[in-house]
Amino acid sequence: MRQGHEKGGAVKRLAILVIVAALAWSGFWAFSAWAQKRAIEGWAEDRRADGWEVSYDDLAIRGFPNRLDTTFTGLLLADPGSNTVWEAPFLQVLQMVWSRDHVIIAFPDEQVLTRDGARYEMSSEGLRASLVRDDGYLLRAHAEADVLNVSGEAPLALSDLTAAIDRLEGEDRTYRVAVNAEGIATGGRISGGGDDGLRLDSTVALAEPLRPETYADAQPTRIEIRRAEIGMDALQLAATGELDVDEDGYPEGELSLRVENLREAIEAERQAGRVPSEVLSLIESAAQLLAGLSGREDTIDLTFEFRDRRTWLGFLPLGKAPQLH
Known part of the structure; x- marks a missing residue:
């Protein structure tokens, strides 16, 4: 008992x-x-x-x-x-x-x-994001969506989208920025497969460690673009570059750009009727001139140099450099 x-x-x-x-x-x-x-x-x-x-x-x-x-x-x-x-x-x-x-x-x-004043309507499927912080500072931010459509003056559609910002190990102000989309379109059908899509692999150093609530005030001090590619139907764009950014936001360095299959892409746009024919004719004339400078009929290779707060194409001044913040 x-x-x-x-x-x-x-x-x-x-x-x-x-x-x-x-x-x-x-x-x-x-x-x-x-x-x-x-x-x-x-x-x-x-x-x-x-x-x-x-x-x-x-x-x-x-x-x-x-x-x-x-x-x-x-x-x-x-x-x-x-x-x-x-x-x-x-x-x-x-x-x-x-x-x-x-x-x-x-x-x-x-x-x-x-x-x-410009309105952008965004529709998506499965759009979600995750943030991980350490003492208020951003360690990493990841986002993904099955489909993301943005309407407006420059409509854009992306499919199978992933994006990531990751702080580099041992650094508190340098982040790797990567974006990948298997399909991309600026209107009409989303292309996908082969070389089509969007791919970005870059590193960005900031003046201060990044806080999620102050991301809009982030000031880059150096940008390294290892790979930036856009493929839509025939058109293929690729860029690489290394830029230092001064305290006022002006870049110093070089950005290399390659454009392939531009003639075929212009003809596709002309058939689709999405861009006014006058604009396409202007782009076509400029593209023929630049392709001739590159020595290739349908491929353009350009290197833009940013110095003294101006943009240069070889010895040709193109105007004021873009201000990045």
């Missing part, structure tokens, strides 16, 4: 311990959700104080017991400083309770970006 009584007491103590632990975890999750909501509301108030418009129809935090799933509905962010407005019917930010520096973001199928 005594042994059974002791066994029953042990089970009772274990049950009490489990209940206490469950209550404690429930309280911790509730506090974490409350702190998350307060932090978001505080961020929104800070942005409004800076002149932003920040609004949402609802803010809900769910995911008990292990996650903090934050869902915005009717979200609008407007930054008057950059004349940028972003609207989305919803946005989900997913985190584990014990790993707040790893964030997964799920985007809606439809969203709208307006910049300087």
Whole structure:
């Protein structure tokens, strides 16, 4: 009898311990959700104080017991400083309770970006991203989408898209930037297969370590493009280069560009009727001249030099160099 009584007491103590632990975890999750909501509301108030418009129809935090799933509905962010407005019917930010520096973001199928009065409607399938931070600084950011379509003055369609920003090991200001899309189009059917698509492999050094919330203010100091390629139907573009960037954002260095099958691509655009014939004739005339300088009939090889805040093609000055920040 005594042994059974002791066994029953042990089970009772274990049950009490489990209940206490469950209550404690429930309280911790509730506090974490409350702190998350307060932090978001505080961020929104800070942005409004800076002149932003920040609004949402609802803010809900769910995911008990292990996650903090934050869902915005009717979200609008407007930054008057950059004349940028972003609207989305919803946005989900997913985190584990014990790993707040790893964030997964799920985007809606439809969203709208307006910049300087130009409106871009974005439709997507499976668009999502993940961010990993260390003490607030970005370690890596990855994004992917099965399909991403952007309408506007220069419509673009991408399929099987992946993009990555990874901080190099042992560095705190240098990141590898890579983008890959198996299909790409500027209108009409998305091409894919063979050499078609988009590929970028580059390294960017910044003046300061990157924080996700201040990415728009990032200032590059050096850009190395190991591989940048775009293939659409017949047209093939490839670029490589190394550029240093001064404190005002002007590049110094060289950028090499190769264009292949331009004549066939121009004829395809002429048949499709997407570009005015006058524009195509102008491009065709310029392409023939540049191809002649390259010594090839349908391939253009150019090296642009950036120095003294100007752009040069050989000994020919082309004008002011682009300002990168």
